Amino acid sequence: MNTIAQTAQFLKENNNFIIIPHRSPDGDCLGSSSALLLALRALGKNVKIALPTPVTKRLMFIWDESFEQGDFEPEVAIAVDDAATYMMLELYDDIFAKAKKSICIDHHGTNEGFAKDLNLVDSTSAAAGEIVYRIICEMGVGLTKDIAERLYVSIADDTGGFQYSNTTSETLKIAASLHDCNIESDEIMRKLFATHTTEEMNLLKFVTDRMEYHFDSKVCLTYVDDEALLKSGAEMNQADAWIGLTRSTEGVEVGLMFKLIAPNETRISLRSNEYVDVSAVAKKFGGGGHVRAAGVTINESYETAKEMLLNELKELV
Numbered sequence: 001m002n003t004i005a006q007t008a009q010f011l012k013e014n015n016n017f018i019i020i021p022h023r024s025p026d027g028d029c030l031g032s033s034s035a036l037l038l039a040l041r042a043l044g045k046n047v048k049i050a051l052p053t054p055v056t057k058r059l060m061f062i063w064d065e066s067f068e069q070g071d072f073e074p075e076v077a078i079a080v081d082d083a084a085t086y087m088m089l090e091l092y093d094d095i096f097a098k099a100k101k102s103i104c105i106d107h108h109g110t111n112e113g114f115a116k117d118l119n120l121v122d123s124t125s126a127a128a129g130e131i132v133y134r135i136i137c138e139m140g141v142g143l144t145k146d147i148a149e150r151l152y153v154s155i156a157d158d159t160g161g162f163q164y165s166n167t168t169s170e171t172l173k174i175a176a177s178l179h180d181c182n183i184e185s186d187e188i189m190r191k192l193f194a195t196h197t198t199e200e201m202n203l204l205k206f207v208t209d210r211m212e213y214h215f216d217s218k219v220c221l222t223y224v225d226d227e228a229l230l231k232s233g234a235e236m237n238q239a240d241a242w243i244g245l246t247r248s249t250e251g252v253e254v255g256l257m258f259k260l261i262a263p264n265e266t267r268i269s270l271r272s273n274e275y276v277d278v279s280a281v282a283k284k285f286g287g288g289g290h291v292r293a294a295g296v297t298i299n300e301s302y303e304t305a306k307e308m309l310l311n312e313l314k315e316l317v
Protein backbone atom coordinates (compact mmCIF):
# COMPACT_ATOMS: atom_id res chain seq x y z
CA MET A 1 0.00 0.00 0.00
CA ASN A 2 1.09 3.54 -0.74
CA THR A 3 1.12 6.65 1.42
CA ILE A 4 -0.56 10.05 1.24
CA ALA A 5 2.82 11.63 0.41
CA GLN A 6 3.46 9.21 -2.47
CA THR A 7 -0.03 9.81 -3.83
CA ALA A 8 0.29 13.59 -3.65
CA GLN A 9 3.67 13.39 -5.37
CA PHE A 10 2.30 11.16 -8.14
CA LEU A 11 -0.65 13.47 -8.76
CA LYS A 12 1.63 16.51 -8.97
CA GLU A 13 3.89 14.77 -11.48
CA ASN A 14 1.06 13.85 -13.88
CA ASN A 15 -1.35 15.99 -15.86
CA ASN A 16 -4.34 14.36 -17.51
CA PHE A 17 -6.70 12.56 -15.17
CA ILE A 18 -9.98 10.77 -15.34
CA ILE A 19 -11.65 10.03 -12.01
CA ILE A 20 -13.98 7.02 -11.87
CA PRO A 21 -16.45 6.85 -8.99
CA HIS A 22 -18.48 3.72 -8.25
CA ARG A 23 -21.91 2.90 -9.68
CA SER A 24 -24.81 4.70 -7.97
CA PRO A 25 -22.32 7.20 -6.53
CA ASP A 26 -23.16 8.27 -2.97
CA GLY A 27 -22.21 11.51 -1.27
CA ASP A 28 -18.79 10.22 -0.23
CA CYS A 29 -17.93 9.00 -3.68
CA LEU A 30 -19.16 12.03 -5.59
CA GLY A 31 -18.02 14.53 -2.95
CA SER A 32 -14.48 13.17 -2.74
CA SER A 33 -14.20 12.70 -6.52
CA SER A 34 -15.32 16.24 -7.30
CA ALA A 35 -13.19 17.75 -4.49
CA LEU A 36 -10.15 15.97 -5.91
CA LEU A 37 -11.03 17.23 -9.40
CA LEU A 38 -11.23 20.84 -8.18
CA ALA A 39 -7.94 20.54 -6.27
CA LEU A 40 -6.13 19.11 -9.28
CA ARG A 41 -7.61 21.80 -11.52
CA ALA A 42 -6.28 24.38 -9.07
CA LEU A 43 -2.84 22.96 -9.88
CA GLY A 44 -3.50 23.48 -13.61
CA LYS A 45 -4.23 19.83 -14.41
CA ASN A 46 -6.81 18.48 -16.87
CA VAL A 47 -9.34 16.44 -14.95
CA LYS A 48 -12.72 14.92 -15.76
CA ILE A 49 -15.03 12.46 -14.06
CA ALA A 50 -16.47 9.40 -15.84
CA LEU A 51 -19.66 8.18 -14.16
CA PRO A 52 -20.70 4.50 -14.32
CA THR A 53 -24.29 5.59 -13.58
CA PRO A 54 -25.83 9.10 -13.49
CA VAL A 55 -25.82 11.45 -10.51
CA THR A 56 -28.99 11.22 -8.42
CA LYS A 57 -31.18 14.25 -7.80
CA ARG A 58 -30.08 14.29 -4.15
CA LEU A 59 -26.47 15.05 -5.12
CA MET A 60 -26.99 17.34 -8.11
CA PHE A 61 -26.00 20.30 -5.95
CA ILE A 62 -22.36 19.22 -5.95
CA TRP A 63 -22.30 18.22 -9.63
CA ASP A 64 -21.26 20.46 -12.51
CA GLU A 65 -21.41 19.94 -16.27
CA SER A 66 -17.75 20.87 -16.56
CA PHE A 67 -16.86 17.66 -14.69
CA GLU A 68 -18.22 15.44 -17.48
CA GLN A 69 -15.77 13.44 -19.53
CA GLY A 70 -16.87 14.35 -23.07
CA ASP A 71 -14.20 13.36 -25.60
CA PHE A 72 -11.31 13.92 -23.19
CA GLU A 73 -8.44 11.42 -23.52
CA PRO A 74 -6.91 10.77 -20.11
CA GLU A 75 -3.48 9.38 -19.22
CA VAL A 76 -4.13 8.48 -15.62
CA ALA A 77 -7.26 6.81 -14.29
CA ILE A 78 -8.12 7.36 -10.62
CA ALA A 79 -10.59 5.04 -8.91
CA VAL A 80 -12.16 6.84 -5.95
CA ASP A 81 -14.20 4.99 -3.30
CA ASP A 82 -14.38 1.87 -5.51
CA ALA A 83 -14.21 -1.21 -3.26
CA ALA A 84 -13.57 -3.44 -6.28
CA THR A 85 -13.21 -3.16 -10.05
CA TYR A 86 -16.77 -4.32 -10.75
CA MET A 87 -18.06 -1.21 -8.96
CA MET A 88 -16.97 0.77 -12.04
CA LEU A 89 -19.16 -1.42 -14.26
CA GLU A 90 -17.97 -1.31 -17.91
CA LEU A 91 -15.81 1.76 -17.22
CA TYR A 92 -13.25 -0.61 -15.71
CA ASP A 93 -12.57 -2.30 -19.07
CA ASP A 94 -13.29 0.77 -21.17
CA ILE A 95 -11.22 3.31 -19.26
CA PHE A 96 -9.46 2.14 -16.11
CA ALA A 97 -7.73 -0.98 -17.46
CA LYS A 98 -6.84 0.82 -20.71
CA ALA A 99 -5.30 3.91 -19.12
CA LYS A 100 -1.50 4.20 -19.27
CA LYS A 101 -1.37 4.68 -15.52
CA SER A 102 -3.88 4.00 -12.80
CA ILE A 103 -4.25 4.64 -9.10
CA CYS A 104 -6.80 3.67 -6.47
CA ILE A 105 -7.91 5.82 -3.53
CA ASP A 106 -10.28 4.04 -1.17
CA HIS A 107 -11.30 3.24 2.40
CA HIS A 108 -13.04 -0.14 2.06
CA GLY A 109 -11.31 -2.77 4.15
CA THR A 110 -12.10 -5.43 1.54
CA ASN A 111 -10.21 -3.54 -1.19
CA GLU A 112 -7.02 -5.42 -2.04
CA GLY A 113 -5.62 -2.72 -4.33
CA PHE A 114 -6.24 -3.20 -8.05
CA ALA A 115 -4.45 -0.22 -9.62
CA LYS A 116 -1.23 -0.46 -11.64
CA ASP A 117 0.79 2.41 -10.19
CA LEU A 118 -0.44 3.24 -6.75
CA ASN A 119 -2.91 1.94 -4.18
CA LEU A 120 -3.91 4.07 -1.22
CA VAL A 121 -6.45 2.14 0.83
CA ASP A 122 -7.01 3.27 4.40
CA SER A 123 -9.88 1.52 6.13
CA THR A 124 -9.44 3.64 9.27
CA SER A 125 -10.83 6.61 7.34
CA ALA A 126 -14.58 7.06 7.73
CA ALA A 127 -14.87 8.34 4.18
CA ALA A 128 -12.82 8.47 1.00
CA GLY A 129 -13.20 12.22 1.55
CA GLU A 130 -10.92 12.04 4.61
CA ILE A 131 -8.16 10.56 2.47
CA VAL A 132 -8.75 13.07 -0.31
CA TYR A 133 -8.65 15.87 2.28
CA ARG A 134 -5.19 14.71 3.38
CA ILE A 135 -3.99 14.41 -0.21
CA ILE A 136 -5.21 17.94 -1.00
CA CYS A 137 -3.42 19.34 2.07
CA GLU A 138 -0.27 17.41 1.19
CA MET A 139 -0.33 18.82 -2.36
CA GLY A 140 -0.46 22.31 -0.83
CA VAL A 141 -3.77 23.25 -2.45
CA GLY A 142 -5.82 25.73 -0.41
CA LEU A 143 -9.30 24.68 0.65
CA THR A 144 -11.78 26.78 -1.31
CA LYS A 145 -15.41 26.87 -0.29
CA ASP A 146 -16.28 24.62 -3.26
CA ILE A 147 -13.72 22.01 -2.25
CA ALA A 148 -14.62 22.16 1.44
CA GLU A 149 -18.33 21.83 0.71
CA ARG A 150 -17.73 18.65 -1.31
CA LEU A 151 -15.47 17.10 1.29
CA TYR A 152 -18.07 17.87 3.92
CA VAL A 153 -20.75 16.13 1.83
CA SER A 154 -18.41 13.19 1.49
CA ILE A 155 -17.66 12.77 5.17
CA ALA A 156 -21.16 13.62 6.39
CA ASP A 157 -22.72 11.08 4.04
CA ASP A 158 -20.50 8.12 4.92
CA THR A 159 -20.84 8.77 8.66
CA GLY A 160 -24.62 9.18 8.48
CA GLY A 161 -24.24 12.78 9.63
CA PHE A 162 -21.41 11.96 12.09
CA GLN A 163 -23.56 9.31 13.80
CA TYR A 164 -21.90 6.03 12.85
CA SER A 165 -19.13 4.25 14.71
CA ASN A 166 -16.66 5.09 11.92
CA THR A 167 -16.72 8.72 13.14
CA THR A 168 -13.39 9.39 14.88
CA SER A 169 -11.87 12.46 16.48
CA GLU A 170 -9.86 12.76 13.26
CA THR A 171 -13.14 12.82 11.29
CA LEU A 172 -14.44 15.63 13.46
CA LYS A 173 -11.18 17.59 13.27
CA ILE A 174 -11.34 17.46 9.47
CA ALA A 175 -15.01 18.46 9.57
CA ALA A 176 -14.08 21.38 11.83
CA SER A 177 -11.45 22.62 9.41
CA LEU A 178 -13.98 22.36 6.58
CA HIS A 179 -16.39 24.41 8.69
CA ASP A 180 -13.77 27.12 8.81
CA CYS A 181 -14.14 27.54 5.03
CA ASN A 182 -17.55 29.19 5.44
CA ILE A 183 -19.56 26.26 4.15
CA GLU A 184 -23.31 26.18 4.85
CA SER A 185 -23.25 22.96 6.84
CA ASP A 186 -26.90 23.20 7.90
CA GLU A 187 -28.00 23.41 4.28
CA ILE A 188 -25.77 20.48 3.32
CA MET A 189 -27.14 18.34 6.14
CA ARG A 190 -30.72 19.21 5.22
CA LYS A 191 -30.13 18.30 1.58
CA LEU A 192 -28.43 15.04 2.49
CA PHE A 193 -30.60 13.77 5.32
CA ALA A 194 -33.86 15.65 5.63
CA THR A 195 -34.99 16.05 2.04
CA HIS A 196 -36.77 13.31 0.11
CA THR A 197 -38.60 13.21 -3.19
CA THR A 198 -42.30 12.41 -3.20
CA GLU A 199 -41.44 9.10 -4.89
CA GLU A 200 -39.04 8.19 -2.09
CA MET A 201 -41.69 9.02 0.48
CA ASN A 202 -44.18 6.81 -1.37
CA LEU A 203 -41.62 4.02 -1.48
CA LEU A 204 -41.17 4.25 2.30
CA LYS A 205 -44.61 2.73 2.80
CA PHE A 206 -43.55 -0.39 0.94
CA VAL A 207 -40.24 -0.60 2.77
CA THR A 208 -41.87 -0.52 6.21
CA ASP A 209 -44.92 -2.61 5.24
CA ARG A 210 -42.69 -5.41 4.07
CA MET A 211 -40.37 -5.50 7.05
CA GLU A 212 -40.04 -8.93 8.61
CA TYR A 213 -38.08 -10.04 11.65
CA HIS A 214 -35.97 -13.14 12.22
CA PHE A 215 -33.95 -14.76 14.99
CA ASP A 216 -35.60 -13.19 17.98
CA SER A 217 -35.92 -9.94 16.00
CA LYS A 218 -32.15 -9.55 15.78
CA VAL A 219 -32.44 -9.42 11.99
CA CYS A 220 -34.85 -7.15 10.15
CA LEU A 221 -35.26 -7.36 6.41
CA THR A 222 -37.32 -5.78 3.69
CA TYR A 223 -37.37 -5.81 -0.10
CA VAL A 224 -37.98 -3.52 -3.02
CA ASP A 225 -39.34 -5.00 -6.25
CA ASP A 226 -40.87 -3.76 -9.49
CA GLU A 227 -44.31 -3.50 -7.92
CA ALA A 228 -43.03 -1.13 -5.23
CA LEU A 229 -41.20 0.96 -7.81
CA LEU A 230 -44.17 1.10 -10.16
CA LYS A 231 -46.65 2.08 -7.46
CA SER A 232 -44.36 4.64 -5.81
CA GLY A 233 -42.89 6.05 -9.01
CA ALA A 234 -39.41 5.65 -7.50
CA GLU A 235 -36.30 4.23 -9.10
CA MET A 236 -34.31 1.44 -7.52
CA ASN A 237 -31.45 3.67 -6.35
CA GLN A 238 -33.94 5.79 -4.39
CA ALA A 239 -34.50 2.82 -2.11
CA ASP A 240 -31.05 3.63 -0.68
CA ALA A 241 -32.67 6.44 1.32
CA TRP A 242 -34.29 3.84 3.58
CA ILE A 243 -31.58 1.21 4.00
CA GLY A 244 -30.68 2.61 7.43
CA LEU A 245 -34.21 2.01 8.66
CA THR A 246 -33.69 -1.75 8.45
CA ARG A 247 -31.54 -1.56 11.57
CA SER A 248 -33.58 1.08 13.38
CA THR A 249 -36.10 -1.12 15.16
CA GLU A 250 -35.22 -1.59 18.83
CA GLY A 251 -33.25 -4.77 19.41
CA VAL A 252 -32.25 -5.29 15.78
CA GLU A 253 -28.57 -6.01 15.14
CA VAL A 254 -28.57 -6.60 11.38
CA GLY A 255 -30.73 -4.89 8.76
CA LEU A 256 -31.06 -6.13 5.21
CA MET A 257 -32.60 -4.54 2.17
CA PHE A 258 -33.11 -6.79 -0.82
CA LYS A 259 -33.38 -5.14 -4.21
CA LEU A 260 -34.91 -7.38 -6.83
CA ILE A 261 -33.01 -6.30 -9.92
CA ALA A 262 -33.97 -9.25 -12.16
CA PRO A 263 -35.54 -12.69 -11.61
CA ASN A 264 -32.08 -14.09 -10.93
CA GLU A 265 -30.30 -11.01 -9.69
CA THR A 266 -30.78 -9.79 -6.12
CA ARG A 267 -28.76 -6.96 -4.65
CA ILE A 268 -28.54 -6.82 -0.88
CA SER A 269 -27.53 -3.92 1.35
CA LEU A 270 -26.40 -4.98 4.81
CA ARG A 271 -26.22 -2.82 7.93
CA SER A 272 -25.35 -3.68 11.51
CA ASN A 273 -25.41 -1.87 14.82
CA GLU A 274 -22.94 -3.31 17.31
CA TYR A 275 -21.21 -6.60 16.74
CA VAL A 276 -21.84 -8.30 13.39
CA ASP A 277 -19.20 -7.63 10.73
CA VAL A 278 -21.44 -7.37 7.67
CA SER A 279 -18.50 -6.84 5.30
CA ALA A 280 -17.36 -10.39 6.15
CA VAL A 281 -20.86 -11.69 5.40
CA ALA A 282 -20.99 -9.81 2.09
CA LYS A 283 -17.52 -11.01 1.16
CA LYS A 284 -18.61 -14.63 1.57
CA PHE A 285 -20.97 -14.15 -1.36
CA GLY A 286 -18.60 -12.06 -3.47
CA GLY A 287 -19.46 -8.58 -2.18
CA GLY A 288 -17.71 -6.24 0.21
CA GLY A 289 -17.80 -2.99 2.12
CA HIS A 290 -17.39 -1.86 5.70
CA VAL A 291 -17.91 -3.52 9.09
CA ARG A 292 -21.25 -1.77 9.66
CA ALA A 293 -22.33 -1.25 6.03
CA ALA A 294 -21.79 -3.58 3.11
CA GLY A 295 -23.35 -4.82 -0.10
CA VAL A 296 -23.48 -7.85 -2.34
CA THR A 297 -25.20 -8.98 -5.51
CA ILE A 298 -26.30 -12.60 -5.63
CA ASN A 299 -27.34 -14.16 -8.94
CA GLU A 300 -30.32 -15.94 -7.44
CA SER A 301 -33.99 -15.20 -6.86
CA TYR A 302 -35.06 -13.15 -3.85
CA GLU A 303 -36.25 -16.27 -2.00
CA THR A 304 -32.96 -18.10 -2.50
CA ALA A 305 -30.79 -15.07 -1.71
CA LYS A 306 -32.81 -14.44 1.44
CA GLU A 307 -32.31 -18.02 2.57
CA MET A 308 -28.57 -17.79 1.92
CA LEU A 309 -28.21 -14.61 3.95
CA LEU A 310 -30.39 -15.80 6.83
CA ASN A 311 -28.46 -19.07 7.03
CA GLU A 312 -25.25 -17.12 7.31
CA LEU A 313 -26.61 -14.70 9.89
CA LYS A 314 -28.22 -17.35 12.09
CA GLU A 315 -24.93 -18.07 13.84
CA LEU A 316 -23.76 -14.48 13.95
CA VAL A 317 -26.61 -12.73 15.72
Ligand SMILES: [Mn+2]
Binds near residue numbers: 029127
Ligand atom coordinates in the same frame (compact mmCIF):
# COMPACT_ATOMS: atom_id res chain seq x y z
MN1 LIG B 1 -17.16 5.71 0.92
